[in-house]
Amino acid sequence: MNDRLRMSKGNHDFYNQLIRKRILLLILLLTIVLVLFVLNISIGSSPLSLKEIFRVIFTGQGEGHNVMIVRDIRLPMSLMALTVGACLGIGGCEIQTILRNPIASPYTLGITSAATFGAALGLILNTNVLRVSESIMITANAFTFALLASICVYAFSSRTGAGKNSIVLFGIALNFLFSALTMVLQYISDDEDLKSLVFWNMGSMLKSNWTKFFIVCGALFLCFIILYKNAWSLTAMTLDDTKAQSLGVDTQKVRRMVIILTSMLTAFAVSFVGAIGFVGIISPHIARQLVGEDQRFFLPLSALIGAIVVSLSFVISKLIIPGVILPIGLVTAIVGIPVFLTIIFRRTGVM
Amino acid sequence: MLKTENISFAYKTRKGKFPVFRDLSIEFAPGFNVILGPNGAGKSTLLKSIFGLLKYKGTIRYGKENITAMNNDERTKFMSYLPQMDISSSMLTVLEMVLLGRLPELGRKVKDIDLEEAMGTLEMLNIEDLAPRHFAELSGGQKKTVFIAQTLVRNPKVILLDEPVNSLDLQKQLELCHLLRNLSKDTIIIVVLHDINLASRFAKHIGVLDDNGNLYGSGSPKEVVTEKMLNKVYGVIASVNYDEDDRPVVSAIKSNRQ
Numbered sequence: 001m002n003d004r005l006r007m008s009k010g011n012h013d014f015y016n017q018l019i020r021k022r023i024l025l026l027i028l029l030l031t032i033v034l035v036l037f038v039l040n041i042s043i044g045s046s047p048l049s050l051k052e053i054f055r056v057i058f059t060g061q062g063e064g065h066n067v068m069i070v071r072d073i074r075l076p077m078s079l080m081a082l083t084v085g086a087c088l089g090i091g092g093c094e095i096q097t098i099l100r101n102p103i104a105s106p107y108t109l110g111i112t113s114a115a116t117f118g119a120a121l122g123l124i125l126n127t128n129v130l131r132v133s134e135s136i137m138i139t140a141n142a143f144t145f146a147l148l149a150s151i152c153v154y155a156f157s158s159r160t161g162a163g164k165n166s167i168v169l170f171g172i173a174l175n176f177l178f179s180a181l182t183m184v185l186q187y188i189s190d191d192e193d194l195k196s197l198v199f200w201n202m203g204s205m206l207k208s209n210w211t212k213f214f215i216v217c218g219a220l221f222l223c224f225i226i227l228y229k230n231a232w233s234l235t236a237m238t239l240d241d242t243k244a245q246s247l248g249v250d251t252q253k254v255r256r257m258v259i260i261l262t263s264m265l266t267a268f269a270v271s272f273v274g275a276i277g278f279v280g281i282i283s284p285h286i287a288r289q290l291v292g293e294d295q296r297f298f299l300p301l302s303a304l305i306g307a308i309v310v311s312l313s314f315v316i317s318k319l320i321i322p323g324v325i326l327p328i329g330l331v332t333a334i335v336g337i338p339v340f341l342t343i344i345f346r347r348t349g350v351m
Numbered sequence: 352m353l354k355t356e357n358i359s360f361a362y363k364t365r366k367g368k369f370p371v372f373r374d375l376s377i378e379f380a381p382g383f384n385v386i387l388g389p390n391g392a393g394k395s396t397l398l399k400s401i402f403g404l405l406k407y408k409g410t411i412r413y414g415k416e417n418i419t420a421m422n423n424d425e426r427t428k429f430m431s432y433l434p435q436m437d438i439s440s441s442m443l444t445v446l447e448m449v450l451l452g453r454l455p456e457l458g459r460k461v462k463d464i465d466l467e468e469a470m471g472t473l474e475m476l477n478i479e480d481l482a483p484r485h486f487a488e489l490s491g492g493q494k495k496t497v498f499i500a501q502t503l504v505r506n507p508k509v510i511l512l513d514e515p516v517n518s519l520d521l522q523k524q525l526e527l528c529h530l531l532r533n534l535s536k537d538t539i540i541i542v543v544l545h546d547i548n549l550a551s552r553f554a555k556h557i558g559v560l561d562d563n564g565n566l567y568g569s570g571s572p573k574e575v576v577t578e579k580m581l582n583k584v585y586g587v588i589a590s591v592n593y594d595e596d597d598r599p600v601v602s603a604i605k606s607n608r609q
Contacts, residue, residue, distance in 0.1 A: 238441035242434040248427030
């Protein structure tokens with residue numbers, strides 16, 4: 001067979017060009033991320049010049065409170081916006097891949113509603129699930145329930161025969177269950193608590209600190225490496241199950257791995273900054289339009305676009321009303337909805 | 352030589368077990384083998400079992416090696432399988448799609464040898480022009496041909512194809528069968544076909560499964576494709592003539608239920 005294959009070497013120059021284009025695109029997006037990052041440090045109630053920012057970062061000195069503002073407030077917040085965006089982008093990318101559904105996201109699996117329920121328990125009933133200090137109680141509650149939901153989805157998907165559609169159905173069921181439970185709590189709560197829950201749901205970067213950043217960043221790094229190592233198997237997952245299996249991919253195993261990793265990413269992201277909408281759906285969709293579904297590019301690009309969307313939303317949230325930082329969840333949703341609608345109406349041809 | 356030794360398989364549902372085949376022993380020599388049989392005879396199940404996608408009782412051997420005891424990676428190293436149903440579609444170019452056929456070899460960077468093999472396979476199937484196109488934009492027959500390229504790109508020793516000619520036009524059907532017949536002499540090719548005439552024209556060896564998943568007969572096309580077989584296995588009244596190469600040509604007349 002080889003002899004006849006060797007008739008000509010086959011012209012695959014176009015492929016090398018394609019790869020070069022994709023690498024350039026990655027570099028371009030990385031630059032945008034960095035620009036938005038610096039912009040986020042500079043914008044705020046007291047604007048900082050570029051020179052001043054670099055002076056504080058590289059020399060540790062600055063005028064007035066600038067060192068404190070940059071180091072303790074703006075830097076962790078801007079970094080958090082990047083990492084949370086990347087987490088949600090990756091989560092959406094892989095959930096869409098394993099479920100072969102372009103409008104799926106970690107939300108589809110019920111993880112976010114579970115986190116909201118956890119937060120509601122803390123805010124309304126003062127329940128401290130993990131018996132941690134008051135200051136991180138809400139986060140810990142949200143995280144516990146997000147993880148609980150992911151363990152449920154994981155256990156369900158481990159059952160032999162649980163295909164992609166049953167996983168989606170199970171996720172929707174979890175979504176309804178936790179939303180109903182949250183509503184029960186809202187029904188019995190007083191106005192003050194209800195208000196804090198509403199605000200938690202809107203999402204906020206304001207409570208970011210270095211510890212939270214390092215936790216999310218660690219999770220992101222770990223998950224990215226594991227997923228990237230499996231890039232080709234994940235690329236094959238865009239095919240029919242039997243087809244992927246015929247290429248030697250253990251589809252059940254890959255699916256379980258993705259569920260556990262992305263749930264962890266979402267659980268961290270959502271419990272620290274609240275329910276941020278749509279990033280998980282729109283980022284992979286944009287990435288797919290740009291580079292296709294070769295996961296060596298699709299995965300990092302989804303992460304970068306997620307980081308761009310959240311960082312940009314954060315910039316906008318600070319600019320709309322000067323001196324006021326709008327909840328970031330609102331901004332992402334308002335930016336996200338038009339894009340989401342475009343997805344639905346232009347879906348033909350994709351999956 | 353690939354041999355199944357008394358393999359049995361049953362689908363389990365809530366209502367009980369539905370056996371597909373029981374104690375099936377069948378041999379496939381290198382060359383173009385065809386499995387014929389009516390709907391539901393277990394042809395696809397047999398291919399899936401050989402490839403190891405289903406858990407069956409019994410043993411399948413390739414030469415002296417026990418395929419049943421192998422794990423997924425070991426099996427996919429020398430076997431490749433084209434499933435019957437392909438509703439897959441993804442945002443990959445045709446070349447990337449074919450590259451996926453060499454999944455175990457692919458790393459962070461795609462090697463030139465893999466690209467060359469992929470392009471060569473596309474050329475072999477006369478679709479090298481499609482290489483840069485998006486897979487999702489192709490027609491049904493083109494998609495099928497790309498999947499066939501994906502199956503062949505690894506130069507496997509055992510090739511299992513489940514109805515590969517479906518949705519191909521007549522010329523492509525003949526070209527594909529011609530290609531399969533002329534693949535390397537020691538490759539075992541097992542193809543499920545519905546077109547008895549196409550099978551008779553190209554196959555070296557035909558195995559016929561009946562309604563109950565039993566091997567009704569096996570041998571050269573002339574030995575197997577007979578009026579009696581068509582009546583017993585397919586339940587049709589047909590006349591069988593022979594072409595210039597002494598291969599059977601079937602003209603079906605009517606169902607024997609009518």
